[in-house]
Structure formats: structure tokens, C-alpha cells
Amino acid sequence: MELKAFQDYLSSQKLKFTRTRLMIFKEIFSGKKVHPNAYEIHKRLKSKGHEVSLATIYRTLNLLVKTGLVSEIDFGESHSHYEPKISKATHGHLVCLSCGKVKEFSHEKIQTIIKNIGKESYFKTDKFSIQVFGYCKDCQKK
Amino acid sequence: MELKAFQDYLSSQKLKFTRTRLMIFKEIFSGKKVHPNAYEIHKRLKSKGHEVSLATIYRTLNLLVKTGLVSEIDFGESHSHYEPKISKATHGHLVCLSCGKVKEFSHEKIQTIIKNIGKESYFKTDKFSIQVFGYCKDCQKK
DNA sequence: TTTAATGCAAACATTTTGCACCCTG
């Protein structure tokens, strides 16, 4: 599982597996379908009585992104959000322009198409991100 | 053409069509396949002898985005890039992780697929963006 | 006990804003 991979990465780099890193890791891999930003992680940990500085949260997030276990995503705001890269199938996000809610979707066909587009341009595709902006079911009513 | 649309928007909002706004507009719609950020626009204008403050550039960019004539795009950096929304066909970007070069691609099939994904979720799609990251032909050689 | 991790505050980078003065309509 992912925690093991994180620990392995840390020891391979002679880095330390600390309580703080574990808490941040858990907060992202908590299973809830959320895409927290650094501040939200900070807030959630605080509400559980864990005072972790924002600086450390940013440092750990960068570490997790480097390991490849976490993706940094952009919802058109001025800050980044983070999500576990558990689902092997690449997925995109439906972002509601009214309430900000985010819903994931996945579609293998798109993945195939994009790989082919890359090939046509002699471009070696590493990863891709799709953000779809619009209005969710609830907000359309208003 | 787009300049007319910009002028119409300005007068409809009782805003003014100034020399500065025209220069910024031209810099984005210059026809070159570039996706400048605010600072690059500033630099390019300066090199032509036009001293425009960054604040004004940002204000004008926000205005152009609001009119719908310009799109704000994100290449995974800490700042936004801007491009004219001329091409009716939605397109994505191939962003080289090594040299930063950006190449556009378009694919109607993806557009159709995404519209359908929206429908399945009762999500009213407004716009979407696809960024593909990888390595361009030249950088693969290194 | 050695080396990395953390918190804090300061530094940074990008973008926005308040205000005095300037220019367009």
C-alpha cells in the first residue's frame, strides 16, 4: 500500500519517517473524496489537536509529489490542491464554477486519444490533466 | 474581428478604449503562437518603448478574460498565461517539462466525449482545459 | 550522536488595491 511506498522512499533517500509526515500523509489518504489544499490540511490537523506549521505541510506535500504518490492539481484558483494518485486510471475533474464542488470522472478513451496525439507530435507524454468547468446539478437550479 | 468586440464591450460598460488597452490587446492578439504571462507582456511592450505598469496589464487581462475574448491558462507554474480565444475548436496544450515549450493540439472527439461525461453527471459544461505534460522531440534526445 | 525535521519569521513571487493625477469621451 501507499504508506509503505512512502516509507521506502524516505529511507532510500536517508530521510526520516516522522510523526508529522505520517499525519499529513494520513490526512491526504484518508479515503474521503476531497482534494485539499495546504491550508485545509493545516486546518483539519489543527481541529484534531495537531499543530503543524504550514511550512512543514508545504515541505511534505512537495515531498509526496516528488515520490509520485500525490498529484498537485489546479482548479483555476490561486493555490494548488492535492490528491492521492491511487487510481491508476487517469481521471479528470468537473469543477463547479458556482459552489466550487469537485467531482471526478474517468475515461479511458481520452487517455488513448491523448497518447496518440502525443505520438503524432513526437511528444513523450508523461501525464495530463483535464479540468472541466461548469455548473453542477444543484447550482443549475438557482 | 476581436478588436471590435472588445471596443463594443467597453462602450457597453461605459468603459474607455485607451491607448494602453489597445497595446495590451495587440500584444496578445499579435498572431504569434505564444501564451504570454503578465510579465512577458510587460517586457515585450517595454522593448518597444511602451512603459506600461504591471498593475494595468493585470487589470486589462482581467477585463479581457471577463469579455470572453481571452483565456487564462495554467501550465503548472506559479503564474497564469493568456491566449486569445480565437480558435473555435477547443484545444489542449503539450507542455514540455524540460524546455517549457508549448504546442497546441485540437481534437473534436475529446470535446464530444467531455460533453457527454458532463451530461451523465447532470453537469452543465462551460469550458474545459487539457494540459499534457511530457518531453518534446528535441528534449528527448538529451 | 549525527543528521534531518520542524517552527518561526522573513523572504519571495504573483496579483490586487488605494490614491493622487491623467486622459478619454
Added chain:
DNA sequence: CAGGGTGCAAAATGTTTGCATTAAA
């Protein structure tokens, strides 16, 4: 000439970094 536009500097945001202290291994 009235009301919006602009430049400037300061503020606001989000993120990173230097350094002294703390804690893994």
C-alpha cells in the same frame, strides 16, 4: 469637464527558505 484609467507603492496571497531548536535513526 466628469468619470474612468493609470502609475506608484503598499497590501494581499500563496509558497519557500534560513536558522536555531528538536527529534529520528
